[in-house]
Structure formats: C-alpha cells, structure tokens
Amino acid sequence: MELLVSILALGSTYALLAAGIVIIYKASRVINFAHGELAIVGAYVFHSAGFLTGTTLTALSLFTAIVVAATASALFGVVIYFALMRRLLGRPTFVAAMVTIGLAIILKAAIVVIWNSRSVGIPIGRQALYNFAGGGRISWIDVISVLTCAAAFAALAIFFQLTRLGRQFRGAAENPLLAAQRQVNINLILAIAWSVAVFSAALAGVLFGSRSMLSPQSTIIGLSGLTAALVGGLDSLRGAAIGGLLVAAATYLTARLISPTLAETVPFLILLIVMSWRPWGLFGTVEEINRV
Amino acid sequence: MLPEPYQRAVIAIVVAVVLCLPVFSGDYFLHLMNLSLIAVIGAIGINLLTGYCGQLSLGQASFMAIGAFSTAILAQRYGMPFFVAIPASCCAGAAVGFLVGLPALRFRGIYLAITTLAMHYAIIYVLTNYQAIVGPSASAGITVPPPSIEGFKLTSERGWYYALLIAAAAVLMFSLNLARSYIGRAWVAIRDRDIAAETAGVNVPRYKLLAFTISAALAALAGSLGAYFTTVVTVEEYTLELAIIYLAMIIVGGMGSVVGSVFGAVFITLLPFAVQRAFDALPWHFGTGIFGVQEAAIGAAIIGFLLLEPDGLIEIYRRIATYFERWPFRYREIKPSGAR
C-alpha cells in the first residue's frame, strides 16, 4: 500500500514531465532534452523566491514563490522559443534536439553560477496525512503531487480536445508551411507550446523538490521524463500519464524487490521492450519511425 | 590530388608547424595538445558512426571505458606490453561495439540513442563493480604503467606528443580512406535514406554493424591511449556528459567530415581552458561560481554553431580555402573536362 502511494506520487511527477515533452513534440516534432534542467532551474527559482525574506516558508512567501516561479517559467518558455527554436524552423528536427542539449548544458551550469551548486529542499507539505501500521506514511505532499498532476492533465486534455488552438497544434507539427498558409499562427502555437511546457516542467520540479531534494544532479529526472514519454508515445498525453506511472513503478519495484543498484537501468529496459514491440510507444500514433 | 603548388606549400607549412610545436611550447601547452590528439581519435570514431552513417549513439563514453579498462587489466595485472594491450583493447571495444550495434538494426534516431544509453549504463555498472572489487585501492582506481619498449618509457609530454601524433595521423589516414571507399559511401547512403539504400542494394545491417564496430574500436583506442597517458583508470571519468562532449565535438567540427572531427576535437578540448585564460586576464576577481561558465561554454558552442554555422568548422575552413583558391577571381575557371 505504501508502495502504491509512492509510485503514484513519483509517477505523477514523471507523467507531468513527460507531458511537457509531449506538448513540445506535438507542436513541433522536436524532442526537448533540456526538460529536466528546466524543471530543476524552475524549482530553484521557486526556492529562492520563497526564501528571499526569511528562513522559513510563510503563506505570503509561498504565494510569492508560486507567482514568481509561474510567471518566470512561462516567460522563459516564450524566450526560448523566440531566441532559439524559431530560427530552427524548417531545419531537420535533429538539429533542434541538439540545440536543446546545448541549452541543457547551459542551464545546468547556471545552477552552479547562480546558486553555487547548493543543494536545497522545498519543505512543503511534509506533514503526515495518514500513518500506516507498518511504519510508513502518506504526507500531504504526496496527495498534492497527484492532485496537481491530475489537474494539469485535465487542463491539457481540455485544451487539446476542445479548443481551436489545441486542434491546430497537430497541424502545425505535421506541416508547418501548409498550416501557416491556412492561417494557423505557427509562432503563437509554438510559443504557447514552449511556455506551457516550461511551466509544467517548473511545476514538476517544485513537486519533485518537495518530495525529495534539489541539486544540480537532480536534472537526471529529465531522462526519466523522456523515457516515460517515449514509452507512452511521444505525441500522446494519455501515453505520458501511463508512461510516467510505468517508469516510476519499474524503478520502485526493481529497487525494492530485485536489486537497488539496477534501479537506474530498468526503465531503459522497459523502454527497449516496449519499443521492440510497439516502436511508436504504447499510445503514440502509428507511423513510420523515420525521425532522427 | 593536390594540383596547385600553393596547396602543397600550405600542407608543408602545417606539417612543419605541427612537428616543431614542442620546440616552442611548454609542458602545459603540449599536455593540452596531447589531450586534443586523444580526443581527435575518439571524435573521428563517433563521426564515422553518427556523422557518416547517421546512427545516433550515446555510448561513446562506455566504449572508451572498455578500452581503458582492458588496457589497465592487461598492462597492470598481466604485465602485457603496450603493443599487445592496445590492439587487444581495440578488439574488446570492437566486440562490444558489435553487440551495441545489434539493436541499431531495429531502431533509429532517438530510440537508438536511448538504446545506446541503456547499454552505456549497463557497461558502466559492470565496470564499477569490477573496480570496486578487483581494484587495488578502491577509490583511487587502477594504475597503469607507462608504455615501454626495452626499458625506454614514454613519460614526457614531448614524447607523448609525437607518439600521439603518429597514432592520430594513422587514424586520420585510415578514416579518410574509409570515408572515400565504398564503405563510406554505403554509410552516407544509409544516413540519408536507409530504405532507399537498401533498395539500391546496400546491405544495411552489415554496414550499420560495421560502423558500430569500427567506431567503438576507435573509441576504445582513444580510451586505451588515455589510460596510458593519465596512468590511472577510474570508472568515474566515463560519464554520459563525456559522450555528449564528443557529440559536441563533431557538431562543432562538422558532422560527416573526418577533418572536421580534428577541428572539433581540438576546439572543444581547448575551449574550457581558453575561457579560463580569458577570465584570468580580466582584472576583476569573480567568485567561484564563475567556473560554471566554463561548463556553459560548451553548451553555448553547440547552440552557436547549430544556429549560425550548422556545417561546423570544416565549412568555415572550406569557405576560406575556396576564397583563396579563387582569389583574385570570384569564380573558378571551368576546365574543359569538367574537373574541378
């Protein structure tokens, strides 16, 4: 039971990360390798904003932190698009993917320069909600994680299914030129995609930092998010959710039941198995795997 | 091959400078050059695989680790001389490369990259266990004695420079010829459109595996030479970041160009030191956070080149070369036979 709660809490964070990657992919066919770094940097910004005026988090500082982190991440997404990604429209998506790798390196170095590599935790919701007989417990933050991710997914689903802008996303991804000629505002769509993606990354980062901790090394969660997105299908939100839970479950169960040291490799093995069977992910659109 | 006299003169000057470099430089600069030369070998390896054959691989670091550990084991535990240890390490690398290449037959692009990443972690896991259990002093790694023949030991920077120069030149010649041969052409065909290549009669699986094998062998060679050069092998050196740095080398140098790998390897190896020199020269005293900028420099280089010069340094070189070739004319004369 405790295991289930942990998997749900961690899995929802991974799912949120995967969702961010999926959004960018849905809009532009670009795989964002900087997602982990964006998440952790966003969380660091949140932490700094929250602790700006004191050593404990008050309601006011928490509110400030949320506002600052939210606006900063959304804006940063737009900046990334206009400064970097926009210039790569029309080039092979492989190039854009490499640029995100470069961005990831810079962001990771930024943590060193700006925050001096200091490891921090975000102490929100650490109080116990329910204590198990065997000794474990559910903390508020576990519940908050799951609920927040669920809400985020719901919002995204509504956006993609029901709004006109959301439906234009896929058109923009498949053929930007044609979509642009049909009066689809490519720049708007892509800017929104990046903005939402970076915001969701920061959100996931904050939730993760609350359950665990933040350091320049925590950016590895981006890899888990990417694995989850690949497992679920790079253009499927539903797949992102399932993928996130699967990756979390695989890591947990391996660590608990098989061998802790293999916990890092098992998600990749799951990925390999899924890809051998369905290369486009569990819920992805069936198509020729010709992307490099 | 080199019709113009001035081209021959340029080549002669370059060779002279390269050969006489130790005369003008101190140990430190030579050390950096040696690091660059080792990187050149590795960069050529990954360029053959990713640049020519289009197989995106993140396993570079693990192949180098295989080479380094094979050398360490053979040289330190079994006392093999370097002319046995180095080729054996290359074979070990080739064997592992072959295994890693097998999934390549199924996957492409990001999926292939993730597969190679999984293999990387698996290999590092095995090597970590090995170093912990077998290594003499667990945390300090395995010591490798310097390569020696008949009592002559290679320990000076100058000596290493010439040795590595020979090795790098050999690898360069080998790879240039390989790229020009039918193997190289098959690889490019696979990179551009592998389905079309198959239709045209190219045995895609064979050439993909060949690319992985040769690339891994070269990476293992770089790892092996690195092991002899630094005299200590530790598994902590071979991280995912190292694989990405090698990718950065070929992006900056020019993917699909062997000579470009040379430029890229030297550029990326020297970049952090150049950045540091630049900061040292400034009069202000920065806090230690500024060292993060060295790390960021590589990311900035990747982004800068991809945005501004996607074909890499080799393209800049080509433009300069063609400018001088045609100067003072703006167009090249068209010879009757159509040859350039």
Added chain:
Amino acid sequence: MYNVRGIGTAFVVLAAACAATVGARAQDYKIGYITDLSGPLAGSYTPTWQGFELYIKALNGRGGVNGRKVNVTIDDDGLRADRAVAAAKKQVESNEVLGIFGLSLSSTQAPVIAEMQKVGVPVASTFSAILDALPPAKPDYFSTGVTFEVAGEAIGTLQKRIVPSGKVVGITFDSVGGRAANNHNKLAVEKEGYTWDEVLFPVRTADFTPFAQTAAAMKPAMIVGHYGAEQNIGVIAALRGAGYAGPYIIAAYGASEDTARQAAAQAGSGENIYMVSRYAVPTDNAPGMSDLAAAAKKYGIANPTSMHVTGWVLGMFAEQALKNCGAECTREGLDKAMQSVKLDTKGLTGGPIEMSADNHYGPTYWRLYHWETDKFVGVGDWLKKTGLEFPAK
C-alpha cells in the same frame, strides 16, 4: 566615423587590465589550489576552498609567513581527472607553484599525484584523501582529509555511543568510494557485535524513496549514510516518510550544518540526526573558531560551516609547512617541511595533525555530533584513530 574616445578608453582599460594581472610580486610564496567548483560535488568543495582562501587572506593580512605573502592560484577541475591533471600542469608551469593544495574527489587525485611526483611538486589534499597518504606513504602526497576507509571504521566505532547493539544498515552510492566506506564500516561494527546490512543506490539517483523503504524494512537500530552532502537531505526525508524514526548518521564527506538544517526541514523533524566528522563544527566554540569567524566576517562569508573549517585547517597546515620551509623555499624543501608538520589546530580537529616521513596522514580524530534543533552538539569526546584497523584490500 570611428569613436576615437571609445577606442582610446578601451586601450587604456586594456592596458590597465594587463598591468593589474601582474599581481603577484616576485617575493610572494606561490601555491596552487585545484578542486571541483562547478561539477557534481561543487556544493561541498566550494565552501572548503572558501575556508582555505579565508585563511590565506587572514594570513596575508597579518603580514604573511616568513615575511612573504602567499599567493594562491585557484583552478576548477569539474570533478574530472583530466582537467585536474591539466590544471596541475598549468599551475606548475605557468604559475610556478611550490605546492598544490585541495584537490577533489579521490578518483581525481591519483592521476594528479602521479604527475606531480614526476616533477617533485608536493600535493596536500583536504576533505578527500586516498590511502597513499597512509604508511607507507607515497612521496609528495599529504592529506588533512577524510579517506573512505578510515572514516568507515571511525563511524563503526563511534556508533556504539548511540545504540549499543542491533542491526546497522549502511546506505551508500554504488560507487567505488561508497563501497569502500561501507566495507570498513561493516568490519568495524561487526567487531563490536552488531549485524550489518546495506543498501546501495545508483550514483545518479534523484528520488530516494524506494531505497529508503528498503532500508526501513530491514528494521535497523541505526542507519549510516556514506555519500556527499546533498543526498542526506533526500535520504533523511525519505527515511522518515518510510517510517524509520531511529538514529541516522551523516558521514561527513562534505556535509555541514546547512545539510542537517535542510534535511530536518524536509523530513519534518530534526530528531535523531547525527553526524560523524573529522572537523569541529562552528558551534563547538573551539578557540580556533573565533579566528575563523572573525576572518569570515571581515572577508564576507556569511555563515561558515564545518566545510569552511576543513579548508581553514588546510590553510593552517600550509602556513606551518611554508614557515618550516623557510624564506628560500623550494619544492623539495616544501615537501620536507610538510613531512615535519606538527600542527595544533586550536581545537578545530580533535587533536594535532602530525606528519612524518613515513606517514603523511597522521593520527585522525573523529567526533560524533547530535543535531539539536539548530546546531550540532558533540556526543562524548573525540575518537583517535592511528591508521586502518582492517586491511584495505
């Protein structure tokens, strides 16, 4: 067309910059410091360097040693051995240093030491050390730091003060150093009659919950964590969440009060957190601490932690070595001088640092601390260790 004034100003600034870089005067002692300032463990090594730098600044403020000031060249190795070696070579050649201090994780140290032995430049590491400093000591390498093996044993012995018997679980990275620490910890506790179990997790883990749950499920009497500072924050939080409320010992390879404070906040409670450290914590009020606090205040380091103490002590070591070396100090002279250091650290370590020709590590003193609300309080006296009790391998 051209902004003459602008270009002129630029030239003047440039000239001034060039002039300013000729900073070190000929008669300064030149030493070098290389450590990880931007890589994975920068969070721990940066404050160590800051402590060392503080000491040197204070020293220069007093007029230096033997009438000469000390000039330190700092370089970053990013926790990579090749960069550490390159930095060492640069410092030896371009900066003409007499000795190199600091270094980072043990895996980067061996290549540097090998290179420096070739040119006879003494190296003194802090915080991390490798067994080469223990007898029979290899030449040109000294350390005032922590070796995984010795630390593991010290912790094993000190654990008796918390809970006298039962099962001890050691959690560590699946890395070479972590395993070494665990091994020696295990040997030490098994000798005292405990049972031992361990949990290893991958080095790049970000979420510790499954590992913490595994450890908690073993129902231990005590848990020890052998890793750098940051992991402690996540692990403690996860352990408490998994229902383990018993004692947790931070093995201080870079951890400090900041670590414990964050961990306590993250876990919801600071109960039952302990730390074993070779260096005193600021709240120990050792006599040497007031010097450090004064220097910190003067040179702008806000909250000195035990990591700053680590670097500061190395600074003291450097001063005595240079003093013994004399006014005309050479590299060989510095090496000899380091061998004869007998340093009273004014309470910053449990006992004096004593080097000899054969032993470049000396006896080490370890203290167990208990986290009480907002500071570490010592539990019992310092434990002296004069080398490894169990064979290294």
